[in-house]
Amino acid sequence: MWKCEQVIGGALDVEEAAALYRASTLAERRPVEDTQRFTRMLAGANLVIAARDEDGRLIGISRSITDGAYSTYLSDLAVDAAYQGKGVGRDLIRATREAAPQAKLILLAAPAAVDYYPHVGFTAHNSAWTMDGPANQA
8 A cells, every 4th residue: 555645855765766766667758867957856746645545655656736726737747667557647636635635736748658547537738838948959
């Protein structure tokens, strides 16, 4: 079994979090090898939920930015592949919603996870837009 609890992102062990991102495959789309940038990502999120197994091992994380009233952007939902399909992601989403119950939950799905989100109650939105930061543009 596991336990989900709200934590301070900047207080997480960066190497432990990076290992989870790798184990979840989210590291393929996040700068976990750039320790300074990854550390800033963790610290900059104002709503972070961690899932730990009975031995205290980090098995999942929900990393969000929220105003607590209108919108919560769920930037990362990472679950160790060994725990996927067991309800950890659903529990992380539930705890995220409970932390900001008035806010709409918004996310951009990874291509491999597109079919997961309707299964847990999300609705597709056809007018989402993204723009890379200047450092990411060719």
